[in-house]
Amino acid sequence: MFTPYYRPRRLRTNSRIRNLVRETHLTRHDLILPLFVVYGKGKKNPIRSMPGHYQFSIDYLVKEVKEVWKMGIEAIILFGIPEVKDPVGSDATSDDGIIAQALRAIKDAVPEMYVITDVCFCEYTDHGHCGILHNHELDNDATLEILGRQVLVHACNGADMVAPSGMIDGMVGAIREALDGEGFYHIPIMSYAAKYASGFYGPFREAAESAPQFGDRSSYQMDPANGDEAVREVALDVEEGADIIMVKPAMPYLDIVRRVKDEFRLSTAAYQVSGEFAMLKAAAEKGWLDHDRVMLESLTAIKRAGADLILTYFAKEVVDKL
Ligand code: PBG
Numbered sequence: 001m002f003t004p005y006y007r008p009r010r011l012r013t014n015s016r017i018r019n020l021v022r023e024t025h026l027t028r029h030d031l032i033l034p035l036f037v038v039y040g041k042g043k044k045n046p047i048r049s050m051p052g053h054y055q056f057s058i059d060y061l062v063k064e065v066k067e068v069w070k071m072g073i074e075a076i077i078l079f080g081i082p083e084v085k086d087p088v089g090s091d092a093t094s095d096d097g098i099i100a101q102a103l104r105a106i107k108d109a110v111p112e113m114y115v116i117t118d119v120c121f122c123e124y125t126d127h128g129h130c131g132i133l134h135n136h137e138l139d140n141d142a143t144l145e146i147l148g149r150q151v152l153v154h155a156c157n158g159a160d161m162v163a164p165s166g167m168i169d170g171m172v173g174a175i176r177e178a179l180d181g182e183g184f185y186h187i188p189i190m191s192y193a194a195k196y197a198s199g200f201y202g203p204f205r206e207a208a209e210s211a212p213q214f215g216d217r218s219s220y221q222m223d224p225a226n227g228d229e230a231v232r233e234v235a236l237d238v239e240e241g242a243d244i245i246m247v248k249p250a251m252p253y254l255d256i257v258r259r260v261k262d263e264f265r266l267s268t269a270a271y272q273v274s275g276e277f278a279m280l281k282a283a284a285e286k287g288w289l290d291h292d293r294v295m296l297e298s299l300t301a302i303k304r305a306g307a308d309l310i311l312t313y314f315a316k317e318v319v320d321k322l
Helices: 008-012 015-021 057-069 098-107 141-155 173-183 201-207 230-240 251-265 274-285 291-304 316-317
Strands: 031-038 044-045 055-057 076-081 116-119 162-163 190-195 243-248 267-270 307-310
Touching: 008 015, 008 076, 008 267, 031 057, 031 098, 055 057, 057 316, 076 098, 076 201, 076 307, 098 141, 116 141, 141 162, 141 173, 162 173, 173 190, 190 230, 190 251, 201 274, 230 243, 230 251, 243 251, 251 267, 251 291, 267 291, 274 291, 291 307, 291 316
Parallel strands: 031 055, 031 076, 031 307, 076 116, 116 162, 162 190, 190 243, 243 267, 267 307
Antiparallel strands: 044 055
8 A cells, every 4th residue: 555755734733733834824914995985974875785885974984994993904995986977077086076075084083094095987977987988988098187187186185095997008107197296206006907807896886886887898997818918917007107016806816916926026916806705795694605714715815826915895804803
């Protein structure tokens, strides 16, 4: 009978040795919590397909930020839902827009919280596309101009970092130029550099009321079938000055996370998107999966694949398991 000489099981014998040889450690410092903000007062509207998540009016948002800060979450990313949408997403470039007001309130109440803003127009336009349209097509360069105005509103109102998510060609360069032009040299850009046209954004579009009114986002977001193209997309954003590069979604694209990390060796973020969260939640609710186990496993796997930062709707729940 063959008796193995090498026995990997020796290092799995008990939890002490497993703890000693573990390669990947998830910590609260890896996490960024997404939050949704709406106009009004006293609002905490549950998002049906994202259990535990809400559209908060600013008063409730501030309460939530205080609470999550106490829990040990030090970074959030904000998504705004305006009252009025129009073809050019005016709320997003207004100094009294929803994000401008939310930033001022958060920075007033919890100044240390690291606040990242999502920079895009899909929540603000009446057609639901990520910028200005021309003959039903996204007008790339006209959108660059309003992206510059949007980031300046965020910067002037206290954003710590901006995160352009529209997959508009040249968005990182245009945003860097706009920020530097006003002296905001210190504000980093986290680019949604390789963002796929994914079905996993479904619940987010309910949360942010941002579904396109016609067509889809395939003319700007990436084809899920492409990997080399992700490397080229990231290279462009790095050249234009991105400080952190993001791959999105996370779980179905862990090969891309790994390739991007290996190729560029930069701070790399992965976004565990709404649909990834929703599917784990739904299966756990049915009793088909062990909630805490798959939550921790999924986040650890994203980190093992190469992510330094993880945007996740599990941030609040996972933080006290760490
Ligand atoms: C666009 C944006 C989207 C998400 C983050 N930023 C939606 C989209 O591209 O349709 C999706 C996040 C998620 O699904 O959790 N502003």
